[in-house]
Amino acid sequence: MKSRTNTGTGVWDWTEIDWKVINKQVLKLQRRIFRATKEAQLKGSGWDKVKNLMKLIINSKSALALAIQTVTVKNKGRNTPGIDGYVAIKTKEKNRLMKNWNWNEVSQGNRIEFGINCT
Numbered sequence: 001m002k003s004r005t006n007t008g009t010g011v012w013d014w015t016e017i018d019w020k021v022i023n024k025q026v027l028k029l030q031r032r033i034f035r036a037t038k039e040a041q042l043k044g045s046g047w048d049k050v051k052n053l054m055k056l057i058i059n060s061k062s063a064l065a066l067a068i069q070t071v072t073v074k075n076k077g078r079n080t081p082g083i084d085g086y087v088a089i090k091t092k093e094k095n096r097l098m099k100n101w102n103w104n105e106v107s108q109g110n111r112i113e114f115g116i117n118c119t
Contacts, residue, residue, distance in 0.1 A: 014094045017065055025062040033057065061098075068097050 033053045040046035057063050072078055072094055081087045
């Protein structure tokens with residue numbers, strides 16, 4: 001992906017990200033997904049296009065940067081540690097998150113059994 005946010009080397013620096021461009025790119029992808037979903041619902045087909053667009057946004061560096069910004073800068077609970085007990089606040093840590101993010105290493109949260117039988 002070529003944009004003003006990328007330095008050309010594939011390495012992103014948190015301080016050099018142009019958030020207007022990032023927001024625009026993610027919003028454009030979200031709109032494409034919305035339109036494709038609406039079209040697929042009307043036609044009854046075209047879900048492959050929706051699936052491909054969803055893969056595109058999941059693997060997008062722009063969406064990842066926006067998600068990290070939302071969690072570490074915008075959210076009220078940004079100072080609350082996650083399940084791993086870690087809080088990323090400094091710019092270095094945000095850069096590390098951007099560089100090392102891997103969807104294959106994401107694990108689900110803990111499940112808690114309450115012992116209630118609903119049947």
